[in-house]
Amino acid sequence: MKLETFYRSFAVIAVTLTLFLQAGPAVAEEVTHSFLACGQKTYMVDGDGNTIWTYPHSTRDGYVLPNGNIVLTLSKGKQYSGGAVVEVATDGSERLIWKGTQSEVNSAHPTASDTFVITEAGSKPRLLEVDRAGNVVVEFPLECQTENFHLQTRMARKLDDGTYLVPHLLDFAVKNYDRNGKVLSSIDTTVKNDPERKIHSWPFTAIRHGEGHTLVCCTNGNRVVDFNAKGENVWQLTNEDFPGTWLQDPCGGQVLPNGNFVITSYKVNRSKIDSPKLIEVNQDKEVVWTYRSDSPVGIHHFQILDTNGLKLTPPVLK
Incomplete structure (x- = not known):
């Protein structure tokens, strides 16, 4: 390389470095969700964070369909x-x-074949x-079990x-059924070294994702656990991972397309206003996004609809 060419290249590098230092480090875009x-x-x-639609009745589960219904x-x-x-x-x-027709209807999952999967609680749960x-x-x-319908x-x-x-909450089990009602497999959500199940690690939401993994939100146990295809606990989120008792009855959850998890804390109320109602974490348990409000009412379940204005692509894993 000629000396003149070397000095010209060095000057270009110096100018680029100066501009970078003046600009400072890039600032990551703040995450937002509807x-x-x-x-x-x-x-x-x-x-x-603005409320743009309301419905005048209490609900347990909900889905926004592709047509907006x-x-x-x-x-x-x-x-x-x-x-x-x-x-x-x-x-x-x-x-x-x-x-x-019984005590409660607890879910309604819209399927790709334009049907809805519903569960009824009661003396004959189905x-x-x-x-x-x-x-x-x-x-x-x-x-x-049939002693406690709820x-x-x-x-x-x-x-x-x-x-x-x-x-199945009081059974401490997430069961995989075929269309004839045969149990193909079952995940035990009991906390290790708690055979008497004193920690109420009741499974509320179970989400199949990735390579046969199942993310389970365990309510009163204040745990969110990711089980692998063998039913082994390979990832766990507890209040030890947060600056406070942010997990307060984590009922609902959703796995986003980028692999992050969003969790709701149903029992967050006005007396614990510093705790968020919705929490997004990545696989390293870093907090990516939270939603707080001064309403004394918690969020039972939810559906994240977009990220920074971009609509999430199906399937909806929640």
Whole structure:
């Protein structure tokens, strides 16, 4: 290399370095999310934290469909003593999909075949898959305790292979059923070295993701556990990973397309306002995003709809 060429190259490098130092380090873009919240209050929040839609009834689960309609699992009340599943259109009109026949309806998962997976709690707990007209296409009894209806099951989901993933709270089990009701496998959510199950590590939401992994939100145990395909605990989130008791009855969860986990703390209330209602963490347990509000009512379950204004691509893993 000629000396003149060397000095010219050195000058270019020096100018580039000077400009970089003057500009300072790059600042990462702040993460924002819009989301649907279900619970005692049902509402939708935009990326700026503003409430942009509300629904006048308590709900247990909910999905925003690709066409903008919202499917909601209603808590039992005066209108529906056993709970129900409804679809609210973008024009505000409402259509009944299923009226509960027992104690509670706890979930309604919309499938790729335009059906809905529903669980009913009661003396005869069961899973149903129904079409939009309410016709039953799959039905089988759930293998769980029948002494406490409310703690029988929660967020049942249909998997890509056509089987069903169902958490059973007081049974400390997440069971994988086939369409005939046969249990193919079961994950034990009992805390290690707690054979008497004094830690109420009840599975509420179970999400199949990645290479056969299952992320489980365990309510009163205040744990979120990722199990591998063998049912082994390979990742765990507890309050020891946060600056305070942020996990307070972590009912619902969602796995985002980037692999991050979003968790809700249902029992966060006004007396613990410094604790967030929604928490996003990455695989290293670093906090990426939180949602706080001064409402005394917690979020039972939710659906993250976009990140920084970009709509999330399906499937919705929640």
